[in-house]
Amino acid sequence: MTTxxxxxxxxxAVAARAPRFLYLHWPFGHALGEPGNVVQQRTVLHDxxxxxxxxxxPGLVIDLPYRWRRxxxxxxxxxxxxxQAVASALSLPKQSSERSIAA
Amino acid sequence: xxxxxxxxxxHERERNNQVRSLYKLLGSWITLSSTGGEIISEHGGPVRTxxxxxxxxxxxxxxxxxxxxxxxxxxxxxxxxPQLRRLATGEIPWTPLRKPISDCTVVLxxxxxxxxxxxxxxxxxxxxxxxxxxxxxxxxxxxxxHQAYDRTDALRDINLVFPIERLRELEAExxxxxxxxxxxxxxxxxxxKKLMPSIKEVAxxxxxxxxxxxxxVPA
Numbered sequence: 367m368t369t370x371x372x373x374x375x376x377x378x379a380v381a382a383r384a385p386r387f388l389y390l391h392w393p394f395g396h397a398l399g400e401p402g403n404v405v406q407q408r409t410v411l412h413d414x415x416x417x418x419x420x421x422x423x424p425g426l427v428i429d430l431p432y433r434w435r436r437x438x439x440x441x442x443x444x445x446x447x448x449x450q451a452v453a454s455a456l457s458l459p460k461q462s463s464e465r466s467i468a469a
Numbered sequence: 470x471x472x473x474x475x476x477x478x479x480h481e482r483e484r485n486n487q488v489r490s491l492y493k494l495l496g497s498w499i500t501l502s503s504t505g506g507e508i509i510s511e512h513g514g515p516v517r518t519x520x521x522x523x524x525x526x527x528x529x530x531x532x533x534x535x536x537x538x539x540x541x542x543x544x545x546x547x548x549x550x551p552q553l554r555r556l557a558t559g560e561i562p563w564t565p566l567r568k569p570i571s572d573c574t575v576v577l578x579x580x581x582x583x584x585x586x587x588x589x590x591x592x593x594x595x596x597x598x599x600x601x602x603x604x605x606x607x608x609x610x611x612x613x614x615h616q617a618y619d620r621t622d623a624l625r626d627i628n629l630v631f632p633i634e635r636l637r638e639l640e641a642e643x644x645x646x647x648x649x650x651x652x653x654x655x656x657x658x659x660x661x662k663k664l665m666p667s668i669k670e671v672a673x674x675x676x677x678x679x680x681x682x683x684x685x686v687p688a
Binding site: 367368369370371372373374375377378381382383384385393394395396397398399400401402404407408411414415418419423424425445446 | 549562642644683
C-alpha cells in the first residue's frame, strides 16, 4: 500500500523516515489549513495525491511553500496533473493553467 | 576500544534517562488537571472531550502564538526524535502506486484524536488505542479527544485534522476511486513503542481491505 504523510514539525518528518512526506509550516491542529477554506484544503489534498503518484524515491520530504494566511489559493484545474508545489519541488511539468500564463 | 564503546553506551543511557525525565516533566505540566471523559456539545458540529483548563491554555498557546509554536515544536522534537531514531531504522518501505488515483481506494488516518462521539473517548493523557470512523460519518457524529493542540478551529471544521468531507467530494467527482469504508483515528501518545501494536493492527486491517493509498494527517 502506498502512503503519504503530512507533517507540521520538519525534524520529526525527516526522522520518521516515512516513504513520502509533505511538510507544512502551519500551526498545530491545522494540517489542512483554515476552517472553511475549502480551496486551501483541496490544494493540500492535491499535493498529497500528487506525491503518491510522482514521488521518485523513498524518504523524500517536500516543503510545501504556502505562507499560511498570506497565500492566495487557486482552485485545482486538473487533478490528473501533479500539483504546482509538488511539480516544482520535483521539477515535473506544471499545471496547464500555469503554463499558459507563462506563455 | 572497549572502554570507548562502554563510555558511548553510558553516555547514551544517560541521555535517554535525561530525555525520559524531561518527557515526564513535560507530560506532568502539559497534562495537568484533566477532568477526562466528559463531552461538551458545541453548535451541531463535532464535540470535544473536556480537558483541564490549564491544558486548554497550553494548547492555545502552542497553537496560536509564535513563541508557543516554537516551544511546541521543540517539545515535539524532544519527545519524538529519540524514539524515531531508535524505531525508524533500516530501509524505508516503498510501494509505488500501480493504478491511477481515479481507480484507487483511499483510506484516511489522523492522529488528531478524532473518533465517533458514540465511541469511547481517547484518554487525554496518552492513549495507544485507535478508533474506526466509517466513511459516511458527518461532522456532528464526531468528537475530538486530544489536548495537545487548540481544537477550536478543528471543531469548527473537522476537515483540518480529518478531511473526510473533502475526500467524499473527491470520490463524488471521481478524482479518487473511492474512500475506504473504515478510516482510523488515533489520540495523543508520547510513546511510539506503545503505539506499535495498534499501528500493526490498523496496517493489517487496511491491507486486508484492499486499500491502495493511505493518507496520514497529524494534529
